[in-house]
Amino acid sequence: MAPETYGVISLVPALLAIVLTLTSRQVLLSLFAGIWVGATIMTGWNPIAGAAKSLDLVVANVTASFNVRLLLFTFLIGATLGMIFLSGGMSALARRITERVRTRKQAELGTALLGMLIFVDSYASTMITGSVMRPITDRFDVSREKLAYILDSTTSPTASVAVVSTWLGFEVGLIQTQLEAIGSSRDAFVLFLQSIPFRFYSLLAMLLVFVIIFTDWDFGPMKRAERRAEREGKVLADDATPLIETREEDIETPEHVEGRWWYFVVPVLTLVVVTALGLLYSGNGFARIAEASSLAAVGNAVVAALSNANTANAILWASFAGAASILAILVGHARVELEDASDAIFDGFKMVMFPVAVLSLAWTIGAVSQQLGVGPYVVAVTQGFITASLLPAIVFVTAVLISFAIGTSWGTMAILFPVAIPLAANLGAPLPSAVGAILTGAIFGDHCSPISDTTVMSSMFAASDHVDHVNTQIPYAVLAGGVATVLFLAAGFGVSVWAALAGGVVLLLLGAYALAEHVDVSAVTVYD
Numbered sequence: 001m002a003p004e005t006y007g008v009i010s011l012v013p014a015l016l017a018i019v020l021t022l023t024s025r026q027v028l029l030s031l032f033a034g035i036w037v038g039a040t041i042m043t044g045w046n047p048i049a050g051a052a053k054s055l056d057l058v059v060a061n062v063t064a065s066f067n068v069r070l071l072l073f074t075f076l077i078g079a080t081l082g083m084i085f086l087s088g089g090m091s092a093l094a095r096r097i098t099e100r101v102r103t104r105k106q107a108e109l110g111t112a113l114l115g116m117l118i119f120v121d122s123y124a125s126t127m128i129t130g131s132v133m134r135p136i137t138d139r140f141d142v143s144r145e146k147l148a149y150i151l152d153s154t155t156s157p158t159a160s161v162a163v164v165s166t167w168l169g170f171e172v173g174l175i176q177t178q179l180e181a182i183g184s185s186r187d188a189f190v191l192f193l194q195s196i197p198f199r200f201y202s203l204l205a206m207l208l209v210f211v212i213i214f215t216d217w218d219f220g221p222m223k224r225a226e227r228r229a230e231r232e233g234k235v236l237a238d239d240a241t242p243l244i245e246t247r248e249e250d251i252e253t254p255e256h257v258e259g260r261w262w263y264f265v266v267p268v269l270t271l272v273v274v275t276a277l278g279l280l281y282s283g284n285g286f287a288r289i290a291e292a293s294s295l296a297a298v299g300n301a302v303v304a305a306l307s308n309a310n311t312a313n314a315i316l317w318a319s320f321a322g323a324a325s326i327l328a329i330l331v332g333h334a335r336v337e338l339e340d341a342s343d344a345i346f347d348g349f350k351m352v353m354f355p356v357a358v359l360s361l362a363w364t365i366g367a368v369s370q371q372l373g374v375g376p377y378v379v380a381v382t383q384g385f386i387t388a389s390l391l392p393a394i395v396f397v398t399a400v401l402i403s404f405a406i407g408t409s410w411g412t413m414a415i416l417f418p419v420a421i422p423l424a425a426n427l428g429a430p431l432p433s434a435v436g437a438i439l440t441g442a443i444f445g446d447h448c449s450p451i452s453d454t455t456v457m458s459s460m461f462a463a464s465d466h467v468d469h470v471n472t473q474i475p476y477a478v479l480a481g482g483v484a485t486v487l488f489l490a491a492g493f494g495v496s497v498w499a500a501l502a503g504g505v506v507l508l509l510l511g512a513y514a515l516a517e518h519v520d521v522s523a524v525t526v527y528d
Contacts (some may be wrong), residue, residue, distance in 0.1 A: 004040065013038030014451065016403040019474045021450045021467065031361035031451065036088060039420050054364075054513035061363045069312035070123075071360070074352050076319035077127050080267055082348025083326040083341060085251040087334055088259020092133040092436075100231055104140040104230070108150060108213045111137060115154035117163040118272065123315060123457060125155040126385040128268050131463025144236050145222060148462035148469040149476065156409070156443055156454045157202035171439060172303070186473035197497045198436025200394070200484035204508055208480050211509065211524035217516035220475030225468070232506050240465035243358070243456070251347050266329060271322040277431035278314030280305050352460070357379050362451040365408040368443070370415070374405050388427040393488040395420045396437040396444075400481065405446025406454040412442040433491050440484065447477040479515065483507045500507050 017034025024030060032054070039057060040050030061067055084090050101107050112134040118125035130151055137147050159167045176188035197203075212218060218226050229235050236242060252257060281285060285305025292298040324343075330336040386394050395416065403412040416438045424434040446452040450470045459466040485505065488499040495503075 006372045007377060009403060010369065011040060011405060013041070013372065013494045014407070018404075018450055021470075024163060028357055031203070031358070031365050034036055035361065035366045035368055038301075038365070038372060041372065042368075050515045057367060058360060058364050061367050064363075065083075066312045067360075067363055069316045071356055072321045073123070073312075073315050073363035074356055075317075075349055077117070077325050077344040078348035078350075078352035080271075080323045080326055081131060081351060082344040082346070083323070084264050084267065084328055085347075086253060086331055086336065086340060087263040087326065088134065088253035088257055088262025089261065089265075089326075090131065090257035091253075093132065093261040093264045094139075097132075097136055098139060101136055101140070105213060106138075106141055106159065107133070107137045107140045107142055108146065109210075111147065111150045111342040112154050112213060114210050115151055116158045118147065119157075119158045122156045122159040122167070122454060125159065126151050126457045127461050128271070129155065129461075132264070134461075134463060138388070139236060141233055143222075143225040143231045144242070144462050144464035145225040145468050145472040146218075146229075146242075148220065148458045148464040149370060149473045150209055150213075151462055152455060152458035152469070153236045154444065155458075157199075157206050160409075160439060160443060161196050161199055173308075174417045175421075175435060178417050180399060182422050182425045184425070186431070188298050192194070195436040195439065197501065198491065199440040200436070200487045200501070200504060201396075201440040201481050202441075202475075204480040204483055204502070204504055205447070205477065207505065208476055208508060208512065211512055214475070215512070215514045215516075219512070220472065220514035221468075221473040222475070223516070225472055235354070236465065237468060240461040240468055241458040243466050246386050251344055251452045252514060254336060254340060254496060257336060263326070263329055265333070267322040267326040270325045273376065274318035274321040275314050279309040279311070279323075281481075282313050283309035284418055285309075303510045324499045339463050358456050358466070362453055362456060364452055364489050366408050366411060369406040370411065374506045386423065386427070388424075388429040389492040390489075391420075391424055391427060391429045391493045392433040392437045393485055395424075395434055396441040396485060396488045399438050399441025400445040400448075403442045403452075404449045405445075407446070407449050407455075409442035409446045409452075409454070409487075412445065413438055416442075429492075430441065430528060432496075444477060444481045444484070448481075475515070479511050480508065483511065 013034040016037055017031050020026070020030035020033055035057060036050055036054045039053035040047050043049035043053050062071065102112060109127060114133060115125055115129040118128055130147070134147060155517055160171070172188050173190050175191050177185055179188055179191070225237070228237065279301070283305030285302060288301035288305055292301045327341060331338065331340050399412055399416055402415055403409055406412065420434050420438055421431065424431055446454055448453060450466065455470065456466065459469045462469070483504050487504045490500045490503070491497055
């Protein structure tokens with residue numbers, strides 16, 4: 001049976017997995033249940049054959065080239081963190097930072113700024129920011145839910161709009177393909193830049209983080225989490241299960257080792273630098289730059305390199321280099337025995353085992369949804385009533401629904417671009433708003449979906465309970481997403497993008513204030 005014939009049934013596996021995850025809090029079992037149901041549908045409603053196909057699907061997704069590299073990256077990051085814990089480097093850096101960070105607000109602000117500063121890659125930013133700031137936010141009784149929210153709402157939105165990031169190549173590549181398909185001579189990178197003001201959700205989500213930090217206008221389940229942390233000193237709920245179990249205090253630094261702050265900084269800088277160099281190298285950037293005859297040509301060469309870079313290889317090389325650098329420091333400078341270093345590496349592996357399992361099943365449920373034709377079905381449902389004026393808002397909502405169901409923003413972009421851009425060209429709708437609607441809608445859906453890889457990574461490196469992170473983030477995402485929907489409607493009917501953004505800021509502030517000051521936290525629906 002062809003994927004497009006499954007219709008509304010194509011939504012069932014992902015929705016089942018999401019509902020079970022939020023209600024039972026059993027992430028792995030819920031995800032596999034969704035996979036099994038999807039595989040059963042594919043095999044003619046045969047549950048036995050569906051079980052066998054489920055295993056085949058998991059194997060296929062875990063061994064996919066990009067995914068297996070990301071899993072190795074995650075294991076190497078775990079090993080790196082284990083060795084950093086052993087070195088005492090994180091504690092030393094935390095002590096230096098806490099000498100300057102004196103309030104909860106400063107700890108939260110530092111987390112947000114660091115998450116945006118490391119814009120080259122969302123995974124690397126989440127890992128580094130979470131690892132650096134978690135001891136700091138814990139000291140000032142910032143809930144782990146709040147930390148995970150700040151990570152999730154600064155790292156991916158920033159990387160998606162940055163002109164130098166691992167996202168750029170993928171996004172510009174999709175734009176270029178569709179420009180060629182519709183016979184347009186427009187420059188793909190210029191269209192990417194023109195779409196940035198239309199990334200309404202991404203921009204508002206980042207702004208909302210700072211509004212919440214400066215005003216303390218927490219609302220929904222987050223307000224309850226923050227009260228618990230501030231009043232009772234509990235950064236985690238009593239029934240919480242952190243996505244990372246191993247903590248710094250679980251790995252003892254040898255007595256003869258004096259932790260140095262640069263024991264942490266060196267492997268992290270190595271990770272960032274090698275990521276950047278790896279992107280340039282894999283995209284033939286050095287040769288392109290050498291041939292450039294002007295500063296503008298150098299910029300174009302960097303963009304071209306990033307557009308053709310192998311992101312998976314770059315971050316894998318970087319994680320290996322980071323692990324190698326801290327191992328060299330441990331053995332060469334800290335004089336740690338190889339046996340102790342080896343034990344720390346395996347403790348680091350254990351640290352990421354559960355997140356790796358969640359990521360593997362999240363990818364698989366996304367693949368199941370794609371094979372069942374979720375994207376084509378949602379697009380087909382929405383196409384019947386699209387006009388040029390309504391197109392930006394409908395494309396945005398469509399991207400949200402697909403991203404929420406399949407748990408991947410990149411997959412959503414790949415599904416929607418071949419449909420939305422030709423449709424926009426045929427209707428005479430502005431391309432920048434259509435492109436912006438796809439790219440930012442995909443992130444909104446990701447932020448609300450418990451099966452999203454970026455949501456999982458945020459829970460992982462905040463050491464937060466995953467379901468608690470999803471519960472507390474959804475109200476904030478819905479506020480920013482609701483305002484973004486209004487802005488896309490306004491833009492579609494001729495309001496300038498800058499006027500729409502100005503109005504969006506006002507609506508966001510009014511919405512946050514109203515929800516924080518006039519909505520009883522107990523009245524907000526929370527998944528138990």
